Amino acid sequence: MWKQIEGSRAIAETVAMCRPQVICAYPITPQTHIVEGLGELVKSGELAGCEFLNVESEFGALSVAIGASATGVRTYTATASQGLLFMAEAVYNAAGLGLPIVMTIGNRAIGAPINIWNDHSDSMSMRDSGWIQLFAETNQEATDLHIQAFRLAEELSCPVMVCVDGFILTHAYDRIDLPLQHQVDAWLPRFEPRQVLDPAEPVSIGAMVGPDAFTEVRYLAHNKQLQALERIPEISGEFYEMFGRESGGLLRPYRLDGAEIVVVALGSVNGTIQEAIDELRDQGVLIGSISICSYRPFPLEAVCRALMNAKRVVVVEKSLSVGLGGMLATDVQMALAGRRQKVFTVIAGLGGRPITKASLLKLFRQAKADALESVTFLDLNWNVINRQLARENATRRSGPAAESILKDLATLPTKMV
């Protein structure tokens, strides 16, 4: 059913249709509307048979989810940024225990400096934890991915993160086709756990594993995600059969035919990238893009195939591996290991800085002319940088960098960055 609805609200209504039995969450911008929406649906009785817990921290939230999932019920939570880090121990724990929890990440930057706006540093910080990570390009996909996530998680006994750009998607009103309850019921099977806390058949879950078997257990976790590489496209196909929409999958190509430059990105920025590509194609530039949906497991083969014929690859990512450069770019380079493509890493959109079509057009033209460094920070204000470096060189006690920079920028409250 078509609705003009806030992304968060669409996610809440869709998750409710998946009939979770335990929902718990701790509020953090920009996930709040999702959880509030679900809380309302539980309280009003619209989402029946579900226990909703207001917990005392994100660590508490995922811990409650662990307990509930281990007891054999479909479980959901959501967080972002600092909250994801606060529950980090539990994130690894849930994956290690093989509990099929689904969690929405309203992608937001991690401080310091504190920043409530969108980038991918949060989910990136947990990319090695064993959770499957799916990125939504649009709000439509964000809602659809949650349904697919429960199915994927429960089949494989592996938790799944659905990553949705904070504010840009979570707080935007979009035209979304929400599924109907009977469709979801027909498509999403009952949760049949592999392990469950049951007094009638007691088992010990979470025991220590020594050097003798730890590697094997870890390999099995890795293997599970390799299996996911097969299942994810299949599930996307099965989703299409029921709901009539292309959603999910490993990655989505855009105008790759004859493309000499291919742009790679995660999430909502792909929309703006596609607009830029259309404009350049109209001018005869052979450029295309791929939007990666399954970030973990990383689809090495699919990425390699998609980029095989490109000369230059521009990875536009909202993440920074401090001291190295890109994160997504590093994974892409692994996919292209031994091949001749030039890969340009572009760090963009950190802390919510808008990625504009204008900047992208300029960037892609530079790539075409091979006039890009291997790692570029898009729209970096070199004035500010140089002044801060000079300040730091001049005196030891140069004060908090962020404060000095903000004074430099002398930003008026309503001036757009």
Added chain:
Amino acid sequence: MPFQQIKFYQTGTFTVGNRLLDPAVRTVQSDARRSNALNCGHRACRGCGEALGARYAVDAAMRASDGNLVAVNATGCLEVFSTPYPETSWQVAWIHSLFGNAAAVAAGVVAAMKAQGKNEVRIIAQGGDGGTADIGLGCLSGMFERNDDVLYICYDNEAYMNTGVQRSGTTPPAARTATTPPVGAKPGNVFGQGKSVPLIAMAHSIPYVATASVAELHDLEYKVEKAIPIRGARYIHIHVPCPLGWGSEPHDTIKVARLAVESGLFPLFEAEYGDVTERTVIRHRRPAEEYLKLQKRFAHLFRPQRDEERIAAIQAIADRNIQRFGLQNGEARP
């Protein structure tokens, strides 16, 4: 706990056999049909107070819940010695998640059971003092505040024993631990720190809070069995000597625990909705010193010379407890 008048057949001792008690009041452990939830074969130290306490507590919980029990365990000595890879000594549905989240995981188990309509299953969460008072306090408070239907049992051996006897939020003043070494002008743990989790629990006004000790095993079972059927958040804090960490003799575990009770340093009481409702009156009051002397972790208070000031300060703590909780002979009901 309820009392039954018994004639003593043996003089000069306080020995009273279970067979003289009404079957309904006999201990769980005396029953061959007990669940043995924490089965033998675990790797606890000789004389481990926690193994003793846990065995009594969980079997009592199993009897009281008719075997309908799920246990959530924090990381710590109990979890480690009970599940030495590749074995488990638990014969009850059991999960170990992390160090600080037992209360939250238990809340999740409760929610899931409720969602499935399984209202007869009872959930216990258990952890040591580290996992309860320190790293676990956030989740514990959350569980209390929500009044989640969980019985949380804390086995308090007053330090992070599993990792090598480091100081915790319940380590008593002057005690030696690896991080409060017996050196310098004031050897051992400092005065003026520490927290009482039972009092913190009471501050949340939850339905039931109790302290117990392995010195009073029957009382311990009673309190667990009382707590199990109560709906809502419940907390039992059990004092469990650790021979290794306390430097006491393994065969002295119960004796040491009893001295803690009889000196007043570990008050036994029950509370409901924030108010103390029952206390165990001390039969024969002991000076705190007698308790301290049995443990090497307090040795520096006596050698090379007596630290009168700090011994007196500890005695003062005992005195205060006795007054505060009404533990004197003849004052409150036994």
Added chain:
Amino acid sequence: MLSIAAFLEGRHAQAFPSFGSERMGAPVMAFCRISDRPIRSREPVTQPDALIIQDPTLLNQAGLFEGLQPEGYVLINSARSLDQLGVASFLKSLPQDHVLTVPATELALRYIGKPLPNSTLLGGFAAMTGELRLASVLAAIRQKFPSKIGETNAAAAEAAFEQVKQAVAQPPLEHLCAIREETHVEAD
């Protein structure tokens, strides 16, 4: 609400605020894109086709009109004239009927009983640009606000529509319209 109104007309729309820390009295911006094709772009609106200024004290902001299209619309919530507001000369390059004021706060006070001019302004916008039908705007308002509040807001919006309509000739519908709205965060 604008995006809902467009949706009700079967069009594509995307609406999002510029996400600042929300505190009472702080200036905020909100954006809306309306199109007949699916909207892919996720960047903020920097070259609006229309600007709705809900709080005229913001007129002193530098760069407020930056990026406004040459044939763009400006609707200012004020009971004063453009001359009195001091913007008449600044905006004189725009077509005459594209820059208007409407006393939305006063209308809101009259119809709703509170100085909340948001929905009222949308009625004015519909009349000024012809981008949306009044019926769609009113339906969107009623969808967003429950019963009586929806009615009073709709009434205020309609009043603004009528006022603005009288001030302009009916312009043709646009295919792609991007609007930027400036306002202070309101305390309820």
